[in-house]
Amino acid sequence: MVISERKKKILAAVVDEYIRTAEPVGSKAIAQSGELHCSSATIRNELAELVSLGYLEQPHTSAGRVPTPMGYRMYVNELMAKQKMSLEETEEMNRRLNQKLQELDDTIRDVSKLASQLTDYPALALTAQSSVTVKRFDLIYVDANTFILVLMLSSNAVKSKLVHLPVSVDADMVRRLSTLFNASFTGVSEQEITPALIHATERAADDSLGLTAVISAFVLETLGEANTPTAFLSGENRLLNQPEFRDPDKAHKLMSYLSGGGYILPAAESLGGSDEVRVLIGPENVAEELKDSSVVIASYDAGDNTRGLIGVVGPTRMDYSAVAAKLSFLAAGLSRRLGGGEAPPAGMHNKLIIKEIEDGHERRKG
Amino acid sequence: MVISERKKKILAAVVDEYIRTAEPVGSKAIAQSGELHCSSATIRNELAELVSLGYLEQPHTSAGRVPTPMGYRMYVNELMAKQKMSLEETEEMNRRLNQKLQELDDTIRDVSKLASQLTDYPALALTAQSSVTVKRFDLIYVDANTFILVLMLSSNAVKSKLVHLPVSVDADMVRRLSTLFNASFTGVSEQEITPALIHATERAADDSLGLTAVISAFVLETLGEANTPTAFLSGENRLLNQPEFRDPDKAHKLMSYLSGGGYILPAAESLGGSDEVRVLIGPENVAEELKDSSVVIASYDAGDNTRGLIGVVGPTRMDYSAVAAKLSFLAAGLSRRLGGGEAPPAGMHNKLIIKEIEDGHERRKG
DNA sequence: TGTTGGCACTCTCTTCTTACGAGTGCTAAT
DNA sequence: ATTAGCACTCGTAAGAAGAGAGTGCCAACA
Numbered sequence: 001m002v003i004s005e006r007k008k009k010i011l012a013a014v015v016d017e018y019i020r021t022a023e024p025v026g027s028k029a030i031a032q033s034g035e036l037h038c039s040s041a042t043i044r045n046e047l048a049e050l051v052s053l054g055y056l057e058q059p060h061t062s063a064g065r066v067p068t069p070m071g072y073r074m075y076v077n078e079l080m081a082k083q084k085m086s087l088e089e090t091e092e093m094n095r096r097l098n099q100k101l102q103e104l105d106d107t108i109r110d111v112s113k114l115a116s117q118l119t120d121y122p123a124l125a126l127t128a129q130s131s132v133t134v135k136r137f138d139l140i141y142v143d144a145n146t147f148i149l150v151l152m153l154s155s156n157a158v159k160s161k162l163v164h165l166p167v168s169v170d171a172d173m174v175r176r177l178s179t180l181f182n183a184s185f186t187g188v189s190e191q192e193i194t195p196a197l198i199h200a201t202e203r204a205a206d207d208s209l210g211l212t213a214v215i216s217a218f219v220l221e222t223l224g225e226a227n228t229p230t231a232f233l234s235g236e237n238r239l240l241n242q243p244e245f246r247d248p249d250k251a252h253k254l255m256s257y258l259s260g261g262g263y264i265l266p267a268a269e270s271l272g273g274s275d276e277v278r279v280l281i282g283p284e285n286v287a288e289e290l291k292d293s294s295v296v297i298a299s300y301d302a303g304d305n306t307r308g309l310i311g312v313v314g315p316t317r318m319d320y321s322a323v324a325a326k327l328s329f330l331a332a333g334l335s336r337r338l339g340g341g342e343a344p345p346a347g348m349h350n351k352l353i354i355k356e357i358e359d360g361h362e363r364r365k366g
Numbered sequence: 367m368v369i370s371e372r373k374k375k376i377l378a379a380v381v382d383e384y385i386r387t388a389e390p391v392g393s394k395a396i397a398q399s400g401e402l403h404c405s406s407a408t409i410r411n412e413l414a415e416l417v418s419l420g421y422l423e424q425p426h427t428s429a430g431r432v433p434t435p436m437g438y439r440m441y442v443n444e445l446m447a448k449q450k451m452s453l454e455e456t457e458e459m460n461r462r463l464n465q466k467l468q469e470l471d472d473t474i475r476d477v478s479k480l481a482s483q484l485t486d487y488p489a490l491a492l493t494a495q496s497s498v499t500v501k502r503f504d505l506i507y508v509d510a511n512t513f514i515l516v517l518m519l520s521s522n523a524v525k526s527k528l529v530h531l532p533v534s535v536d537a538d539m540v541r542r543l544s545t546l547f548n549a550s551f552t553g554v555s556e557q558e559i560t561p562a563l564i565h566a567t568e569r570a571a572d573d574s575l576g577l578t579a580v581i582s583a584f585v586l587e588t589l590g591e592a593n594t595p596t597a598f599l600s601g602e603n604r605l606l607n608q609p610e611f612r613d614p615d616k617a618h619k620l621m622s623y624l625s626g627g628g629y630i631l632p633a634a635e636s637l638g639g640s641d642e643v644r645v646l647i648g649p650e651n652v653a654e655e656l657k658d659s660s661v662v663i664a665s666y667d668a669g670d671n672t673r674g675l676i677g678v679v680g681p682t683r684m685d686y687s688a689v690a691a692k693l694s695f696l697a698a699g700l701s702r703r704l705g706g707g708e709a710p711p712a713g714m715h716n717k718l719i720i721k722e723i724e725d726g727h728e729r730r731k732g
Numbered sequence: 733t734g735t736t737g738g739c740a741c742t743c744t745c746t747t748c749t750t751a752c753g754a755g756t757g758c759t760a761a762t
Numbered sequence: 763a764t765t766a767g768c769a770c771t772c773g774t775a776a777g778a779a780g781a782g783a784g785t786g787c788c789a790a791c792a
Contacts, residue, residue, distance in 0.1 A: 026784055039736050044785070062742045062784045138506050140516065148524055150506065150516055158514055160526040237602060237621035240614050248606050248614060255603035392755055405765050410756070428755050428771050 003053065009036060010046050011055055012079040015067050019319055022243045024064030069282040069316065072294070076279045076320050083321040085329060093118070093326075097333045107334075109232040111310060115330055116235030119323050121242075121314040122258060124233045128302035130155065132226040133187050134219060139178040144168040149215060151222055154187075155304060159222045167209055180205050181215060190223040229308070231261050244315040257289035258313065277324045277331075282316045292316060296323045298331035302338050310334070369419065375402060376412050377421055378445040381433050385685055388609045390430030435648040435682060438660070442645045442686050449687040451695060459484070459692075463699045473700075475598040477676060481696055482601030485689050487608075487680040488624060490599045494672035496521070498592040499553050500585060505544040510534040515581060517588055520553075521670060525588050533575050546571050547581060556589040595674070597627050610681040623655035624679065643690045643697075648682045658682060662689045664697035668704050676700070 003011075013035055017025045027047055031040040047065050050056045055071035058064070067075065085093075096114055105127065112125035133154045140148040145168060150160045184201055185193065193216060202212040236255050245251040257263070280295045296318070297311040310330055312323050369377075379401055383391045393413055397406040413431055416422045421437035424430070433441065451459075462480055471493065478491035499520045506514040511534060516526045550567055551559065559582060568578040602621050611617040623629070646661045662684070663677040676696055678689050 024784090028784080038734095040784095041736050041738090042734080045735085048786075058785085060743055061786095062744080064784065136508070138514070140504050140506075142502070142518070148504070148516060148518065150514060150526055152508070152514065152528065156528055158526045158528045160516055160524045162518065162522055162524045235625070237618060237625055240618040240621070246614050248612050248617065251614065252603060252606040255606070259601070259603055390755090394755080406755095407765055407767090408763085411764090414757080424756090426772060427757095428753095428773075430755065 003050075003055075006036070007046055007050060008074075008079055010043060011050060011067075011071060012075060014047075014050075014056060014065055015071065015075040015079070018067060019317055022317060024059055024066050026064035029064070067316075069284065072281045072316055072320070073284075076281070080321045083325045085325050089118075089326075090329065093329060094333065097330070097337070105230070105232075107337075108230075108308065109234075111330060111334060112232040113234040115310050115312060115327065116238060118326050118330075119312050119314075119319075120235075120238050121312045121318070121323070122233065122236045122238055122255075123310065123312045124231055124258070124263075125311075126232075126309045127230050128304075128306035128308040129229040130227055130302070130304050130306040131189055132157075132223060132304075133189055134185055134223070136186060137178055137181040139174045139181075141171045141174045144170075147174055149218060151219065153222070153226060155226065157226065161218055163214060163218075165209070165211075169209065169211065173205075173207075173211075177205050177207065177211060177215065185216070185219060190220065190227055193220055193223075231263075233258055233261070239314075242315050242317075244317065254289055254293060254313075257287070263287060263290075277328045279320055279324065294318045294320075296320065296327055298324075298327040300331040300338065301335035308334075369416075369421075372402070373412055373416060374440075374445055376409060377416060377433075377437060378441060380413075380416075380422060380431055381437065381441040381445070384433060385683055388683060390425055390432050392430035395430070433682075435650065438647045438682055438686070439650075442647070446687045449691040451691055455484075455692075456695065459695060459699065463696070463703070471596065471598075473704075474596075474674065475600075477696060477700060478598040479600040481676050481678060481693065482604060484692050484696075485678050485680075485685075486601075486604055487678045487684070487689065488599065488602045488604055488621075489676065489678045490597055490624070490629075491677075492598075492675045493596050494668035494670075494674040495595040496593055496668065496670050496672040497555055498523075498589060498670070499555055500551055500589070502552060503544055503547040505540045505547075507537045507540045510536075513540050515584060517585065519588070519592060521592065523592065527584055529577075529580055529584075531575070531577075535575065535577065539571075539573075539575075539577075543571050543573065543577060543581065551582075551585060556586065556593055559586055559589075597629075599624055599627070605680075608681050608683075610683065620655055620659060620679075623653070629653060629656075643694045645686055645690065660684045660686075662686065662693055664690075664693040666697040666704065667701035674700075 010030060013030045013033060014025045017029060017033070027040040027043040030036065030043050031038070036043065047056065050071075051058065051065065054068060055074060056065040057068050059066060093114070097111075108125045108127050112123045115123035115125070134151055135154050135156075136152045138150040138152075140150065142148060142162075145165045147163055147165075147169070148160060149163055150158065152158050180201055184197065188197075198212060198216045201216070205212055236258055239245045239251055239255060245254070277296060277298045280290075280297070282290075282292050282294060285291060285293070285295060290313070292315075293313055294316045295311055295313050297309055299307045299309040302308045310327055312318075312327060314323070376396060379396045379399055380391045383395060383399070393406040393409040396402065396409050397404070402409065413422065416437075417424065417431065420434060421440060422431040423434050425432060459480070463477075474491045474493050478489050481489035481491065500517055501520050501522075502518045504516040504518075506516065508514060508528075511531045513529055513531075513535070514526055515529055516524065518524050546567055550563065550570075554563075564578060564582045567582070571578055602624055605611045605617050605621060611620070643662060643664045646656075646663070648656075648658050648660060651657060651659070651661060656679070658681075659679055660682045661677055661679050663675055665673045665675040668674045676693055678684075678693060680689070
């Protein structure tokens, strides 16, 4: 379906204006905006055709025009001005991205907050679904009843846990376990850690105390957490800024849906490979609750050939241009920081190191 | 000001009914409820007096009565039935509290979520403001450019971090640093870690690579995080369930205030020592934004002589009785698990008891 | 053939009016 | 002191009327 250049201009004008005012746009307003050099009557004719083509609709007979999802789609694909962010904005975003290069989850949480603040819509961020393995184990002997378990993952994250036992273990046992785990659990995927493997290890360690079980439980839990995509949602309340959510019921429904997190899996699956920003308009969304909202999604390179995503939710009357620009920038910033990780230094895998440091510190009672 | 027994009964009936229906309560409704053995005319007389005493008010001349904050206060202090939770509720709560005895922050976050779900109001949870110190250091040598830093805190939390260096260190240096830090940084409060101390350590370690700086920075950050009270907010959107927040502006204002977290410090300061549940009704709140909402707060023993808190925010027409009961139960449950450091919770799986999990996470820059 | 001004028409939104009813306060009777 | 009865008040729901924005269409025009 080819439509004339002028129709496109008019459509763009309608969408722009509607995004700005949230009110149906009349022919007069467009004529006066000065973009087109023709009268309101001409524009009325064009508008009527745009309606019959399905790009616009009228709330009622004598109201202005409002874009349909199809109209928005056309706008997003072809018409909208690719917005550049101002220098200040770019700097501000860079500053805030740089500020905290910390624990991954926290970074992602902050990014979702940032996205929400920048766009003034609710924002969500998803960590990547990956397949992390354990790179090395360390067990630190603390006292007869206690040791610290340290895991270094293939993603170079480090997780640790204090294990307190009702029975005594000796340093030797701890050392033996450490060797064993480094030998048989490193580089192994979550799925490969079977009960059989655990049992074998337990027997090999001559472990009657159930330490093996505890350790492998922690390993499984840690890998599970690291591999499962998690979502962070920020600024839900910004929905209420939008006139389309003045109806508390509507707002509540969408907010509950978002808080519920039911979108996580579908979203994680839809992860495309590109850095491109995708826009899902109204009924293009699968979830019933989003049928008259829009979602803008950018994905970022999280390293290890995995991708996470940042998204923003709002009414279909969303400032696509600005939001897309901002998300794209954010995603690029994240990719730069997380992605493309050069291979971690090799040759450390089967090294075993147990630190035993003189201790003599007592646990302080609370 | 002493008021008659019958007035109290009537006041209680008004509050109960108003909590239930959110509509002004008329004399007829009270007479029919059967509690009192007198006619609606008598009740009208009493109601008129209760109004002039300041316990009730009328939205307009010919409407029913609505409790004033003073009325709610009287209700909370003297009249309300101390609600017992049903057996199922208690069990459900216990089950969910036991479910995850994990990293502290997560526990608290879960508790706030739990509180919100149980009460159907937004809930917040604050971690305790404490003065944690480092109990022991471990440095795990990974390779020439990398080591893992593990901190065990006085709270028995364990934090770890991967440190990647642009220069080479030898295992000996790492060992030396470890000894030094254990000697001079353990048991030391955040405030006592001065630049002078850091410098002294750096010289003693003969550290020209700046490792001391990196390590002490992490220590300071970790202690800072552990000591600063943090708030978790859940279920903000439940506000929209309440008829008094059908006005989106009102709802939005309060939600923004809550999300902003500005209440954290005042709240943390107001921490009383007792296990008692406190109720702040409408204008009793300091924050302007809460002037016509109510807050119910319970505090829990977080160990180390510190206390955190769980709270619930809602309209003044809140089901104080039920909320108080639930929060009190939750707080008691938390205290039992976190506080005192004495007997660990019963009913844990296995023969091993997991005291606490902490984690750290570091990503290499891409 | 495309464009424009004019005009009657449609439909929503606001304002005004009216009617209703819940709940009151007062009074007189018990 | 309590109660029944009754007139009164006032907010709310429902209906009516007017205003205004915007349209569709037609006839004139370039």
